[in-house]
Amino acid sequence: MRIGILNSGGDCPGLNAVIYGVVGAAAKLGWEVIGFRDGFEGLLPPGDYIMLEPEKMAGILKQGGTILGTTNKGHFAAKVGEGNVAEIPQDIIEKAKATLKLLEIRALIVVGGDGSLTTGMQLMRNGLPVVGVPKTIDNDLAATAMTFGFDSAVSTVVDALDRLHTTADSHKRVMVVEVMGRNAGWIALWGGIAGGAHVILIPEIEFNFENVANAIRQREAQGLHSTMIVVAEGAHLPGGDAVTKEKSASSEHRLGGIGDYVAAKVAEMTGKETRSCTLGHLQRGGSPTALDRLLGARFGVKAVKLIEEAKYGHMVSYQAYHVDSVPIEEAVSACRLVEPDSEVVQTARAVGISFGDK
Amino acid sequence: MRIGILNSGGDCPGLNAVIYGVVGAAAKLGWEVIGFRDGFEGLLPPGDYIMLEPEKMAGILKQGGTILGTTNKGHFAAKVGEGNVAEIPQDIIEKAKATLKLLEIRALIVVGGDGSLTTGMQLMRNGLPVVGVPKTIDNDLAATAMTFGFDSAVSTVVDALDRLHTTADSHKRVMVVEVMGRNAGWIALWGGIAGGAHVILIPEIEFNFENVANAIRQREAQGLHSTMIVVAEGAHLPGGDAVTKEKSASSEHRLGGIGDYVAAKVAEMTGKETRSCTLGHLQRGGSPTALDRLLGARFGVKAVKLIEEAKYGHMVSYQAYHVDSVPIEEAVSACRLVEPDSEVVQTARAVGISFGDK
Amino acid sequence: MRIGILNSGGDCPGLNAVIYGVVGAAAKLGWEVIGFRDGFEGLLPPGDYIMLEPEKMAGILKQGGTILGTTNKGHFAAKVGEGNVAEIPQDIIEKAKATLKLLEIRALIVVGGDGSLTTGMQLMRNGLPVVGVPKTIDNDLAATAMTFGFDSAVSTVVDALDRLHTTADSHKRVMVVEVMGRNAGWIALWGGIAGGAHVILIPEIEFNFENVANAIRQREAQGLHSTMIVVAEGAHLPGGDAVTKEKSASSEHRLGGIGDYVAAKVAEMTGKETRSCTLGHLQRGGSPTALDRLLGARFGVKAVKLIEEAKYGHMVSYQAYHVDSVPIEEAVSACRLVEPDSEVVQTARAVGISFGDK
Amino acid sequence: MRIGILNSGGDCPGLNAVIYGVVGAAAKLGWEVIGFRDGFEGLLPPGDYIMLEPEKMAGILKQGGTILGTTNKGHFAAKVGEGNVAEIPQDIIEKAKATLKLLEIRALIVVGGDGSLTTGMQLMRNGLPVVGVPKTIDNDLAATAMTFGFDSAVSTVVDALDRLHTTADSHKRVMVVEVMGRNAGWIALWGGIAGGAHVILIPEIEFNFENVANAIRQREAQGLHSTMIVVAEGAHLPGGDAVTKEKSASSEHRLGGIGDYVAAKVAEMTGKETRSCTLGHLQRGGSPTALDRLLGARFGVKAVKLIEEAKYGHMVSYQAYHVDSVPIEEAVSACRLVEPDSEVVQTARAVGISFGDK
Secondary structure (H helix, E strand, O other): OEEEEEEOOOOOOOHHHHHHHHHHHHHHHOOEEEEEOOHHHHHOOOOOEEEOOHHHOOOOOOOOOOOOOOOOOOOOOOOEOHHHOEOOOHHHHHHHHHHHHHOOOOEEEEEEOHHHHHHHHHHHHOOOOEEEEEOOOOOOEOOOOOOOOHHHHHHHHHHHHHHHHHHHHHHOOEEEEEEOOOOOOHHHHHHHHHOOOOEEEOOOOOOOHHHHHHHHHHHHHOOOOOEEEEEEOOOEOOOOOEHHHHHHHOHHHOOOOHHHHHHHHHHHHHOOOEEEEEOHHHHOOOOOOHHHHHHHHHHHHHHHHHHHOOOOOEEEEEEOOEEEEEEHHHHOOOEOOOOOOOHHHHHHHHOOOEOOOO | OEEEEEEOOOOOOOHHHHHHHHHHHHHHHOOEEEEEOOHHHHHOOOOOEEEOOHHHOOOOOOOOOOOOOOOOOOOOOOOEOHHHOEOOOHHHHHHHHHHHHHOOOOEEEEEEOHHHHHHHHHHHHOOOOEEEEEOOOOOOEOOOOOOOOHHHHHHHHHHHHHHHHHHHHHHOOEEEEEEOOOOOOHHHHHHHHHOOOOEEEEOOEOOOHHHHHHHHHHHHHOOOOOEEEEEEOOOOOOOOOOHHHHHHHOHHHOOOOHHHHHHHHHHHHHOOOEEEEEOHHHHOOOOOOHHHHHHHHHHHHHHHHHHHOOOOOEEEEEEOOEEEEEEHHHHOOOEOOOOOOOHHHHHHHHOOOEOOOO | OEEEEEEOOOOOOOHHHHHHHHHHHHHHHOOEEEEEOOHHHHHOOOOOEEEOOHHHOOOOOOOOOOOOOOOOOOOOOOOEOHHHOEOOOHHHHHHHHHHHHHOOOOEEEEEEOHHHHHHHHHHHHOOOOEEEEEOOOOOOEOOOOOOOOHHHHHHHHHHHHHHHHHHHHHHOOEEEEEEOOOOOOHHHHHHHHHOOOOEEEEOOEOOOHHHHHHHHHHHHHOOOOOEEEEEEOOOEOOOOOEHHHHHHHOHHHOOOOHHHHHHHHHHHHHOOOEEEEEOHHHHOOOOOOHHHHHHHHHHHHHHHHHHHOOOOOEEEEEEOOEEEEEEHHHHOOOEOOOOOOOHHHHHHHHOOOEOOOO | OEEEEEEOOOOOOOHHHHHHHHHHHHHHHOOEEEEEOOHHHHHOOOOOEEEOOHHHOOOOOOOOOOOOOOOOOOOOOOOEOHHHOEOOOHHHHHHHHHHHHHOOOOEEEEEEOHHHHHHHHHHHHOOOOEEEEEOOOOOOEOOOOOOOOHHHHHHHHHHHHHHHHHHHHHHOOEEEEEEOOOOOOHHHHHHHHHOOOOEEEEOOEOOOHHHHHHHHHHHHHOOOOOEEEEEEOOOEOOOOOEHHHHHHHOHHHOOOOHHHHHHHHHHHHHOOOEEEEEOHHHHOOOOOOHHHHHHHHHHHHHHHHHHHOOOOOEEEEEEOOEEEEEEHHHHOOOEOOOOOOOHHHHHHHHOOOEOOOO
C-alpha cells in the first residue's frame, strides 16, 4: 500500500508537521508515503517526488517551510469559478492520473487552501481518491475551528509588536504594523490584542481615519505618547470604499502598502512622528510554535485515518476539542470572518482597543 | 464603583494578562481596580494592595509572573476537605471581610486554582461577592477547555526538547526530560508530541520499564541511536504501584526526581548512555506566549463582565470557541485528565510514540 | 554627590543596561543619579527628569528601548560642521547649564552617537564636566572595538533570515533583505554570514547587478533554487554612482527602498520570482542579547569610573578584551568601515558568498 | 585534494558552523571534505564517514549539535599525562593512519578541547598533518580570546534567569541556578551579570555562605524580597575546601548538585523559601547565537587556510579582532581563568553583585 502527499499554495509553518504525522501514521500501518514536489506540479510525468522514509522524519517537525516545496502557480493554478469548478484542463488531469497510476498511489493527501482543495476535488471526480488537509495561515476557513500556521503567524506579529513597543516608547512615536489578512482580520485581531496594540484595523470592521486620530489624541491626553496600530492588508474605509481605492486617489502618500498609507495619513492628521513596518513573509517563515506542530501532526495522522476509512473527498477539520473531518465540497465554500460582535472583538474593545469604527 | 483582584497559588504565565484585561475592562466602565498583594494574604488588615491604574498597565501583558505577587502558603492555605469545604478559620474570613469593606470593594476577582477558588467560595458564603478566573498551568480543570499558562509551559518543554535533541543526537544518548503534571499528563503529552519525543510517560497511562526499553531497542535497530523520553512528575507503574514507591525501594539509583530515576533504570536496562533534565520552574516563568496573553486578557475581560451581570459564584470558562462562565462549585470538583483513548493520544501512538504501556 | 545621564539619538538595545550599570556603580559610591528625559531636551528648564533609584533598576536590564526616552530632533539637534563643531546656539547651552546647576549635577553622562557626543563636548567647553558612552547600532565608531546594540541588531537579522530561508526554499525564490547600515556594512556582513546569506551588498564593496545575477545563476546550475541576498541601506554601484542615483533614473522599478529595487532588478535579470523584506525598526527594538546587556552594563560602570577619576571629555571604549576610555574629540572623528580585505570579508567569500563585485 | 574533519568531546553550539566554514572554503579551493563520525572513533577501519557536499550544507549553520556526531569516550579517550603526552596506544594510532591513508586524506581538522587537540598532536607526531579548532563551551582556553558556543551557553543562562526572575519575584523566593564551569567561571560571570543575578559564585573567587546570606538579608532590608544566585559547578569554599568536600560531610542536605546544596544552605541560614534549577545539557543544545555561528564559520574557514599554508600543528585562535592561529602545543597547556580583579568582575561588583567573598 502506497499513498501520496503534496503541499500546494503559500508557505505555512506546520506543513512539515503534517508530513511528520502522515509518515508516522502510515509507517504504523505498514504503508509507504511518496511526497510530490512543488505542489501539484510534481504530479506531471515522469513525477517529481521523494520517498518519505520514517527514519528521516526526525527533525522536520520543527522546520518551517516544507521539505516538499510548494507553489501557488504552475499548470494546476485553478481558477475557482462559480460552483467551485476548477478550470484545470483535462489533459493536465490525465497526466497527473498517469503518474499516480504508474507509482501505484492508492490515495492522495492534498495539503492546501481553497483553490488547492478544489483542484483535489477535480482529481477525485476523475477517479483519484483524495483527502484534504486545510492550510490557511489566515485561519479563515469556516469548516475548521483552527488551522496550523495561524498561531505561528500571530506569534510573529506579537514578537514584532514587543520589539516595536520599546522603540515607539523611547521616541514617542506612532507605529503602524501591516500584517497578513486580505479577507479576514484574525491575525491582526489576535496578534493585536496579545501584542498590546491600541488600534486594530481589519476588513470586517469598517474604520475611518478621524476615529483613529481621536484614539491617538486621547492617549496623548492621558500622557501616553506612543501608539501601536495593527492593520490587516485588507482593511478598508466605510461606504464600501476600499482603502486601495482611496490610495490611488492620494498616490502622493503612497510609498508601499496600506501600512505606509495609514502611517502617512495619521502623521498628517495628528502631527505625530509615525513609522510603519510591513511584516510580510516573516509571518510565513520560521519554526512553527508548539501548538502548530501539534496541530499539524494531528492533522497528518487524521488524514491517514481518513484514507484507512476510505472517507475520500473529506477534509481534516478541527472540531472544538478534537480533530475530525468534513466533506471538502462543503468546506471550501465558506470563509470564516471575524464577527464584529464576537467575544474576542468585545475583549479588544473592553481593554480600550479602537477599531477605528467609532 | 471599585473592585478587587488577587492572584493565588503557583505562578503562571498570563497572570498579568488577566490583570491587563480586568483593568482595561473596568476602566471602560469607569470602575477602579485594587490589586491585593501576595494572594489572599493581602486581604488581612490593614490590607496590602496597590491601585491598578490603566495608564500603567502597558507592558505588563508580556511580563511573566504577576505584578501582584502570589503565594500558595499563608493564612488562607485552604485544605480542601470532603465536599470541597475549605477549612479556613472564621476569624481570618472576618478579617478579610473587614478589609474589603473598609476599601469599599464591591466584588472580588480570585485568580487561582482549585484550592483558591474554594477559598473564594467560602468568602462568598460569608457575604462577599466573588467571581473566579481559573488558573492551572497543568490545564487539568474539567470546567474549562483551556487555561492560560498551559501553552507557555508546553512551549518551554518544546524549546527544551529542541535543544536536547541536538545534543542527544550528537552523543547518541537517551535524554529523559521531567516536566510538570502531578495528576494529569497534558504538558507531557502536548509538549512531547510537538517536541518530537519518542516515549511519553503520564499518570493516565500506566507504563512499565520493559516497554520503554523495547522502544529504545527498536529505535537502535532502525539505526536511530538517540531517544527522547518525556516523563510527567506523576507518571507511575502499573498495578497501582506509584513510581515513588518503587523509588524508595531502589534508592541507590535515586539522585533526584522521577526523571533521574527513569534515566538510571533505562541506562541499566539498555546499556545506553542516558542523561536527565528537570525543567522545574523554567516552565512557570518567562514571557507568556501570544495565545496565553490573549486567553488571559479574554479571561480578565470576562471576569469584569460577570461582575457587571452580578453572576457571582461563577468562574470564567473557555467553552470551545468562546469564553463563558460556569458555577465555581461545579467547576472545582472535576479534574480533567488525558483520556487514554482520546484523539491526541492516538495521534502520539500513530507517529510511533510509546507510552510504555505496551 | 549627584550625577546626570541622558540618552540621545536613535533607539538601541542595551541603553537600559547602560543605565543599570551607571545606577548600580553610583549607588556603590553613594552617589545619586538623575536621568534626563528625551535626550538633551530634558536639560531645558525646568528640567524633565526622574531620580533613578537603585531598587527600581531590577528588570530594566532586559528591556529594549530606554526608560529615559530619547530623541534625535529638538533644540539640541547638532549639525556637525567642519572640525566637528556642533552649531548649538549659546542660549540653549546656557539654559542646560542652568538646569544642571540648579539640580547640583556634578557631571553628565551622555550616551549617544557622533552628533550627541559632539554636543556633549560643546557643553564641556562651556564648563560642564561630561563623559561619553558611545552608541551606534551600526558598530561603525573607530574608537571602540564593539558597541552595545550591534549584536542585537545582527541577531534580529539572523532570526529574520532563518525565517525567510524556509519560505524561500519552499517557493524557490530569491529573497532580498534590506538591513541597516548607511555608511558601514557591519550589520549586513555579520548578519549575512551568520544567517547563511549567499549575496551580501555593502557600502564598502561596490557591486554590480551582473555579478549578483551570475551568483544566482550559478546556484541554479547547482540545483540550488533559492537565494538569499542581504543588502545594507547604503550599498551602491561602482563608479561612485550611488544606487539611489540609478534608482531615480529607473523609478518605474521603485516601490520602496533599496531592497525593493534590488529585488526588482534581480527578477528582471534572472527571471526568478523575488520578494523583498525591509527589517527597519525591528532591528532597533526588542530585548537586548546577553552580550549587549553585558556590554551595556560594563560601559555604564566604566562611565561612572571615568567621573570618579575626573577623566572628563573621555568616552568609554571597548579595547580588545576590556572596556577602557578614549578622548571624545578623537573618537567622534573616525568612522570604522568594513575593510574589503579583512578576515571577516574573506570568510564570507571563502564560504561562497558573493559581494556582487566580481 | 581531500581533507578530513572530525568533532571530538562534548557537544557545543556552533560545531556545524565550523563544518559549514570548512566545506565552503574547501569547495572554493576545489578540495573535497570527508567528515568522520563520532569523533576519532570514525577513524577506525574501515572508517565511519560521510562526504560533505557543499550543496547540502545549507541549513546546518543554524543547527545545534553536530551532523558528524561526537563522543568524549571510546578508543581515543586520551588521558592527558604530564607534559601533555596523550596515552593513546600505538596500535590505535596506526589504525587511524591506515584509514586516512586509504581515503587519501591529506590533512585532518580536529575540532575539540584540550584532550582532543592533544590526541591530534599525537597523530601529528606519527606523521599525520593536523590542524586544530578549539572547542570549549566554558571559554577557558588561554590561547584564544573567544570560542564558539560560549555566547550560546551564556544566552541560555540569561534566558533561564529571565524566566526565573518573574517567578522568584511573584513568590518572594531565592532562586539558585547551577550553570556549567568546572574550572572557570566565565559562563556564570557573563550570564550572571547579563541576567541580573545578585550573587555569583565561581571557582576563581572563594566564597563563604555567611557573605551570601548577608547579601540576601541586605536585599530584604531594602524591600527586595527575591534574590537570584548563579553558581558555577566548580565553585568552592575558602581554605581550599571544595564545596564537594563539605557536601559529603553534610550529605543530609544533598539532593543533587551544588545548586541544590547552595539552595538548602541558604534556606537554612536565611529562613527564605528557596528553589534550585540545574540547567545542565540545555546549555549545550539549541541553535547557536548569531555570534557563535559567525565565529564558528570564521574558525572553519581559517582551518582550511592553515592547511593551505601547511601550518600544521597550529590551532585557530581568535586574536582580539581577527581570527589567527597559534601552535597547538602551546595552546593546550594554558587554561584561561577569570581574573578576580579584572574589569568584568569589577563591573559585577560595581552594580552590587556579591561573589560571596566579602
